[in-house]
């Protein structure tokens with residue numbers, strides 16, 4: 001068997017390539033970014049994730065290679081980014097089409113090209129198949145296509161890569177089975193085979209399901225606040241029912257996936273979607289809701305100056321360094337819009353200052369902030385709870401024990 005070429009070495013491509021290599025597959029990882037490839041060739045990781053360092057060592061021992069140039073082989077996995085275009089709520093498929101197009105230009109006859117990047121349902125039909133046509137390649141003969149959407153959760157990627165079930169969509173059972181045999185080299189979960197469109201749709205549906213569930217929890221938080229009830233206790237009790245599993249409320253839904261993917265369904269089926277769109281509105285409205293709650297607490301406690309307020313947490317969720325679509329960023333955008341200046345910001349996972357008012361100095365943050373809004377439940381916070389003792393707190397992540405100085409969502 002020829003080498004497996006993993007094209008795109010970001011959050012998904014790198015761990016995936018390493019996992020294949022660590023499990024004995026001959027892998028070359030390709031990325032256009034020279035600095036990134038150089039870093040990896042210097043045996044340095046480009047981002048942090050639990051268990052990634054050890055996996056990297058194992059892959060290096062097995063001889064994984066990293067390259068800027070796409071090499072000819074008969075097995076490709078495409079893991080390039082699909083950035084989100086906020087204005088039209090769609091993803092940008094141009095990196096996927098560019099990568100596949102380059103692969104089509106050089107690959108062996110009969111090569112299999114697997115797309116792992118998250119794409120909106122129908123992308124392969126609309127944008128990828130025509131590329132083969134343009135190049136005079138017949139899909140199913142000269143090249144084969146498959147879609148194997150990734151499912152790993154940031155914060156626990158390495159474990160999930162090995163243990164999650166997967167979906168593989170292909171035009172024929174034979175190709176799907178071949179791709180399954182690649183992933184079997186490390187994947188302990190079930191690998192379900194289907195067609196390409198169902199695989200595309202399943203990915204988006206999974207993230208949409210979670211979005212709707214979180215929206216329900218957020219709506220319950222608002223109801224409980226009005227009634228003076230504890231939403232966490234309520235959810236905890238309801239979840240004791242064997243068929244109920246409500247997620248946790250929070251300051252909003254961030255990240256590149258759950259806050260993005262449901263929009264594909266909204267965009268493509270506007271005459272059908274109701275719950276999906278409503279859930280998006282509920283979750284997108286949470287940063288504003290937190291600002292409202294902040295205002296109420298500031299009035300109640302007589303805090304007049306915004307420079308006495310601190311936001312703890314800038315990332316989209318706990319223990320990651322990813323800021324994409326983060327609720328805190330959305331709150332800061334609102335402040336900027338209304339010319340509210342001087343709020344303090346701290347996040348132990350974000351090692352460079354990215355926003356106005358951000359400090360790297362935790363002591364300084366604590367000193368300046370009389371009122372702290374906890375937006376992310378990093379481990380760092382849990383390790384330092386005692387330092388928040390004298391603060392007024394709005395805890396949107398249910399980290400602190402309830403008391404008269406701690407307000408819950």
Ligand code: SAJ
Nearest residue numbers: 151152153206207210247248250253254255257258316317
């Ligand atoms: N959140 C809540 N309440 C919860 C759970 C999450 O408010 O109970 C918020 C988080 O704080 C965060 C956002 O939702 O802002 C999304 O975080 P997440 O941990 O739910 O998910 P992601 O975006 O990190 O990863 C998701 C996962 N999808 C599902 O669980 C269905 C992951 O498996 C996917 O691989 C990933 O999207 C992706 O790449 O699509």
